[in-house]
Amino acid sequence: GTQFVSVGSKPGVPVGEKRYPMQVKYHGILLGKQGVTVKALEKATGAKIRFEKDPEGVIVITGTEEQRLEAWQLVQGVQALLPKLLTKMRDDADAKDKDAVWPAAVTQAISSAKKAISPDSGKRE
Secondary structure (H helix, E strand, C coil), X not given: CCCCCCCCCCCCCCCEEEXXXXXXXXXXXXXXXXHHHHHHHHHHHCCEEEEECCCCCEEEEEECHXXXXXXXXXXXXXXXXXXXHHHHHHHHCCHHHHHHHHHHHHHHHHHHHHHHHCCCCCCCC
């Protein structure tokens, strides 16, 4: 059966899951090397994210409605930004820094995606 574990959410806030269509070809970049992308997205939003391939590619996001919405917005932002960032950073990185490329690119993609979602978030008093 389905078990809901409270993932750092306030008691009484309903946790649910929502499925969003996401082509399987994008799952790899969103999972990231050793899961770095998906772990960072989960950490940034408090939502849980998993990928399914059958019968079609979907991304399943579990969390409160707010967490799900933020996670989905970040997923779309990261999907758009990350490939370019990886390419650029790989070109700039020394051979010994290649392992640092993924985490650095993911961090940058998430922070850019967050800014795009709420451009005013930094200005609020």
